[in-house]
Amino acid sequence: MKTILLLVASNIFMTIAWYGHLKNQNIPMWKAILVAWGIAFFEYCLMVPANRLGYGNGFNGFQLKMTQEVITLVVFTVFAVFYLKEPFHWKYLVSFVLLLGAVYFAFKK
Template sequence: MRTVLLLIVSNTFMTFAWYGHLKHQDMALWKVILISWGIAFFEYCFMVPANRLGSQEGFNGFQLKTIQEIVTLSVFCLFAVFYLKEPLRWNYLVSFVFILAAVYFMFKK
């Protein structure tokens, strides 16, 4: 559970670093890059421990990456709807269900 919580925090920082500037198109690109790198620093401060703890808790690399992708998509969906004010369309949800199916098979013994 610690791994997932750290991944949620990490991905929240990364989502803002990668996509937060889309609402500020008037800002110079070099400023956006520097600000994004500053935000991304905090992403790494949570991502690295999340993966280390996950490994110690018995997850392998493939499983950690799959968990990370689900967390990334979940965080991004909330970000896109509430921050970017973009609609969550039905085909996005169907795509998400297929990715969840991939998670099922990733952890199937």
Template sequence: MRTIILLLLSNIFMTIAWYGHLKQQHLPLWKAILLSWGIAFFEYCLMVPANRWGFSNGFNGFQLKMTQEVITLIVFTVFAVVYLKEPFHWKYLVSFCFLIGAVYFMFKK
């Protein structure tokens, strides 16, 4: 569970670092890059331990990556709808269901 929580928190930082500047068009690009890089530092401070602990507690590399990708999509969906005010289309939900299926098969023994 610690791995999942750290992956969730790191993805929140990552999403803010990568996409938070999109509504701040007045900010010069070089400042957006430096700000994003600074935020991404905290993402790495959470992501590296999440992957290390997850790997040492039974996840393999493929499982860690697939789990991280699903968490990323969930975090980004909330961010896009709430912060970017983008509509959520039904086709996104169908795509996410296919990814959840991929996670299921990734963990199937």
């Protein structure tokens, strides 16, 4: 459970770092990059321990990556809908279901 919580927290930081500047296009690119790097530092401070804790303790490398990708999509969806105010289309839901199929097969014994 620690691995999942750390992955969620790290993805929140990374989503903000990568996409948080999109609503403020008037900020110079160099400032957006520096702020994003500063935010991404905290993402790495959470992602590295998440992967270290998870690897070999219930997850292999492929499973960690698949789990991280699903968490990334969930975090981004919330961010896009509530912060960027983008509509959520049915085609995104279908895409997510197909990705969940990929996760299912990654974890299948």
